[in-house]
Amino acid sequence: MHAAHPPSFPLLSLQRFLAGQALAPDIDAQAALAASLVDAASCSVMLLDSPDDPGSSMRIHAHHGRLPDTALQAAIRRGEGISGQVLASGKAVLVTDIGRSEFAALARRGAGFGESLISAPIRVEGKVVGVINAANGAGSPPFDDTALALLETAALLIGQTLQLRQLRHLLGSGFARQAMLAETRNAAQDTRLAYRNPDEVARILARSFFRELSSAGFGSAQVVAAASELIGQLNRDLRAERQQED
Known part of the structure; x- marks a missing residue:
């Protein structure tokens, strides 16, 4: 060396x-x-x-x-x-x-x-x-x-x-916190909010969101409507960002 x-x-x-x-x-x-x-x-x-x-x-x-x-x-x-x-x-x-x-x-x-x-x-x-x-x-x-x-x-x-x-971020959101805890319990892991990649966290939250809607009695049409609303909000945010850049 x-x-x-x-x-x-x-x-x-x-x-x-x-x-x-x-x-x-x-x-x-x-x-x-x-x-x-x-x-x-x-x-x-x-x-x-x-x-x-x-x-x-x-x-x-x-x-x-x-x-x-x-x-x-x-x-x-x-x-x-x-x-x-x-x-x-x-x-x-x-x-x-x-x-x-x-x-x-x-x-x-x-x-x-x-x-x-x-x-x-x-x-x-x-x-x-x-x-x-x-x-x-x-x-x-x-x-x-x-x-x-x-x-x-x-x-x-x-x-x-x-x-x-x-x-x-997770502790600031009750829904996210409960979703992550449920995920670790379902996976037979310990219940600490361990680090995960943000993309993986997003998928966990999406699965939890779907389960919550389903357990609350909402049907497929309502779940699709909720997902469409999320996409609509994302599109509005993207348009706002482009306008700021211009």
Whole structure:
């Protein structure tokens, strides 16, 4: 492993990350903070489509810096590529020179990038739900163990943020809270409101909405009418957003 200088004043960098994380409104901002923390040219946050499904794919949900189109569009399963191996093993990876490593055939590199990368698992309640990746810039020194430890810390804090954000949304809605609790009971899981991908939560709420309407005695026509109303509201929101953009 080549010697490399770590980001200047790691503890100060970590302090700035923590301060910025408290203000970051979204994961994109946190990806930028993580990139700054380890002095990376690019950083990406990948999350599973469905954390409870072993066959689920992982996609980029946020990133900072340029990334190859192949990386932005990729759907990675456990064991596929470097990120997929980190997802499957739950262990962080440090690569100082990708061209001379066992991962040489797996890397997706673009112009302007260096040869070093780090990748760490993102956990929620002990479960790996995604991966954070960072790549250095061309001509920059390779990452070292200090940078890897800092990225693992960022991954831990991002995982906590993912959970807290979702819990705030769910706890703010009595219907959503009851739907999630019912889902975990039906699945014979524990009844904590564990992190789930937003797409999966939406499907759970839709199933619960249908069950509630059915149990209340509404027929197919009324269920279709309710679904049509939801679609109508969505269309109105989309039109309003387009008008604001214009």
